[in-house]
Each structure stands twice: as C-alpha cells, then as structure tokens.
Amino acid sequence: MKPYPLLFQPELKERVWGGRALEQFGLELPEGPIGEAWAIGDHPNGTTKVINGSLKGLGLDEVREQYGQKFFGSKGFSEKNGRFPLLIKLLDCQDDLSVQVHPNDTYQGLPSGELGKTEMWYILDAKPGAKIIYGMNDGVTREQLAQAISENRIMDTLNEITVETGDSFYIPSGTVHALGAGVLVAEIQQNSDSTYRLYDYNRLGLDGKPRDLHIEDSLNVIAYSNSGATFMKTNLESSNQWLTLAQSPFFITEKGKVEQSWKLQTTPESFIIHVICDGSGTIEWGDGEQQSVKPGECYLIPANLGEYTLTGSMTVLRSYLP
Structure with a gap:
C-alpha cells in the first residue's frame, strides 16, 4: 500500500452556538446551526472517512487497524485507548460558547477509555471586536470561584481578550476558556470529547431545555495557579519557515507561509497534519503525484510518505507528535 496524503469527509455537528460560515470551505x-466540522477524527462520537485515493471509503479507525503502524508512526497511537491520538476541528462560533474547562488524562471522573483534553486554537477569521475568555483573573481560588458561581457573577472572575485573525492560543487541560461570537477557528486537540461547563448564559439547548452544567467536575479539574496557557500573534516575516505556536506533551503545532516550493519530509515516529488556512497550492510526492489543496482542508500525511513538497501561495499549519 503506497502512502499518500489523506483527505477526509468532515463530520458536521449541530451546535446551539453554530452558524453557516463553514460553507465557505465548500462543505455542504x-x-x-452547524458549529463544528470534525475534519480528522477517530472517536466514538465521530469517525471521519477518506474521500481521496485508493483508501476512499475507509474510516480513520479502519485505516488505523490496517495500516496504523506504518501510516501513523511509532508514536501515533494513544497509549490509553489505542486510537488515533488527535482530533482536528473547524469551529464556527456565531454565538458565545459555554464557559468550560477540560480534564487531564488522569482525572478519575473520565469515562472509561476517554482521554483528557489539551488543545490549541488558531483564529482563521474574527469579526471586529470579537472576544474570547482565556483563563481566570489572577489570584482567583477554588473557594472564590465557587462563591461567584453560586452568586451568578462568574463573569467577574474571568479574563477576556479581544482576538484577531492569526492569533494563536494554547489551552492545556485545566484552563478555563470560551470562544466568543464572531470567530472561525482551527482546533488541534487530544482525541477527546470531554468538556465540563461552568456557565452557559442561562441558554436553552437545541432540545429547548437548559444545557447541563458540570460545576463539581469543573472545580475539581481547574488549574488555579498556572495551567501553562500561552497565546501569541503569529505574523510571519518570511516564507518556508516554521513558527511554533504550541508545544505540548501531546502535539506540536507550527505555522508556515508557502510562497515557493517547500521540500519537507516525514519521520517514522509520527504522521503530520496540515491545515490549509488560506490561499491555494498543491502537495506533491512520490513520482510526480500531487494533490490540489484549498482553505479549510485538513490532510493527514502518513509517517512513511517520506519526502513531499508544498507549492503555491498559502498559509498552513503543521501538527505532529513530540
């Protein structure tokens, strides 16, 4: 089986805070209100299927079972459940998301086989003045947060940031956070669907009922002193160089600008994921084989592909395992 860049049919998720902006990527x-496109997923709540090449029609779980060691690399499996270790999403936030926090891998409240959730956001587009919640104000303790929740003034304890296109946010487990209305986001995360809601603006869900909150679990998993969260502007001064956006125990994500042919190479240790942020171009490999790419597409580059080349004029993210 010759390796090649894999493109998947996204799993689309209706969310109370979603909209229609993902149509700009050619998605039907x-x-x-569609809030999430799971672009590369191998999870009980969403498994994506290959839509290009000789593996067309296979789910990522089936690719894992048949070619996992070669395609995913020696590090390319979760030690906890054996699945593909990452989940790649595109998020369309037309309304504010709930204020939330994610557990780590060792939290005892996790369902059997589920992972914790460390993630990062790259802002693909932001309306003027769009904001996110990113951590708590300095010095807030568990007791103070619990009291603020009971008195319905949790927003007084939270840190709000105005965002722009190109901003990058690293969100380790234990970081309180929430995307605000008016942002389009690429999200790279552990392969997990574990979210604990602290506050949801007294909003009704898609079923017309208030959405569940998870106050005790949230208070248990929050990192009150320092979660390790960092954020940065990501303006690139030159092409064909990688800027590191996030470096975690679970993934490394970098940003690059393609303006001329850029020769790259995989290693036997890890697959590579490329998210096409803007522009257009091609991925070329092997004996002249190539794949045209466009914004919103997310490609899984097998660990055993070897040399490949990005061409065109585009901005790309690269994620791989440390």
Missing part, C-alpha cells in the same frame, strides 16, 4: 451543511 445540513439544516440548522
């Missing part, structure tokens, strides 16, 4: 959205 079902009716309703």
Whole structure:
C-alpha cells in the first residue's frame, strides 16, 4: 500500500452556538446551526472517512487497524485507548460558547477509555471586536470561584481578550476558556470529547431545555495557579519557515507561509497534519503525484510518505507528535 496524503469527509455537528460560515470551505451543511466540522477524527462520537485515493471509503479507525503502524508512526497511537491520538476541528462560533474547562488524562471522573483534553486554537477569521475568555483573573481560588458561581457573577472572575485573525492560543487541560461570537477557528486537540461547563448564559439547548452544567467536575479539574496557557500573534516575516505556536506533551503545532516550493519530509515516529488556512497550492510526492489543496482542508500525511513538497501561495499549519 503506497502512502499518500489523506483527505477526509468532515463530520458536521449541530451546535446551539453554530452558524453557516463553514460553507465557505465548500462543505455542504445540513439544516440548522452547524458549529463544528470534525475534519480528522477517530472517536466514538465521530469517525471521519477518506474521500481521496485508493483508501476512499475507509474510516480513520479502519485505516488505523490496517495500516496504523506504518501510516501513523511509532508514536501515533494513544497509549490509553489505542486510537488515533488527535482530533482536528473547524469551529464556527456565531454565538458565545459555554464557559468550560477540560480534564487531564488522569482525572478519575473520565469515562472509561476517554482521554483528557489539551488543545490549541488558531483564529482563521474574527469579526471586529470579537472576544474570547482565556483563563481566570489572577489570584482567583477554588473557594472564590465557587462563591461567584453560586452568586451568578462568574463573569467577574474571568479574563477576556479581544482576538484577531492569526492569533494563536494554547489551552492545556485545566484552563478555563470560551470562544466568543464572531470567530472561525482551527482546533488541534487530544482525541477527546470531554468538556465540563461552568456557565452557559442561562441558554436553552437545541432540545429547548437548559444545557447541563458540570460545576463539581469543573472545580475539581481547574488549574488555579498556572495551567501553562500561552497565546501569541503569529505574523510571519518570511516564507518556508516554521513558527511554533504550541508545544505540548501531546502535539506540536507550527505555522508556515508557502510562497515557493517547500521540500519537507516525514519521520517514522509520527504522521503530520496540515491545515490549509488560506490561499491555494498543491502537495506533491512520490513520482510526480500531487494533490490540489484549498482553505479549510485538513490532510493527514502518513509517517512513511517520506519526502513531499508544498507549492503555491498559502498559509498552513503543521501538527505532529513530540
């Protein structure tokens, strides 16, 4: 089986805070507010299927079972559950997301086989004045947060940041956070669907009922002193160089600008994921084989592909395992 860059059919998720902005990437959205496109996923709540090349029609779980060691690399499996270790999403936030926090891998409240969730956001687009919640104010303790929740003034304890296109946010487990209305985001995260809600603006869910909150779990998993969260502007001064956006025990994510042919190479240790942020171009490999790429597409580059080349004029993210 010759390796090649894998493109998947995204799993689309209706969310109360979603909209229709993902249509700009050529996705055919079902009716309703679509908030998430799971672009590369191997999870019980969403498994993506290959839509290009000789593996077309296979789910990522089937690719893992048949070619995992070669395609994913020696590090390319979760030690906890054996699945593909990352989940790649595109998020369309037309309304504010709930104020939330994610557990780490060792939290005892996790369902059997589920991972914790460390993630990062790259802002693909932001309306003027768009904001996110990113951590708590300095010095807030568990007791103070619990009291603020009971008195319905949790927002007084939270740190709010105005965002722009190109901003990058690293969000380790234990970081309180929430995307605000008016942002389009690429998210690289552990392969997990574990979210604990602290506050949801007294909003009704898609079923017309208040959405569940998870106050005790949230208070248990928050990193009150220092979660390790960092954020940065990501302006690139030159092409064909990588700028590190996030470096965690679970993934490394970098940003690069393609303006001329850029020769790259995989290693036997890890697959590579490329998210096409803007522009257009090609991925070339092997004996002249190539794949045209466009914004919003997310490619899984097998660990055993070897040399490949990015061409065109585009901004790309690169993620791989440390």
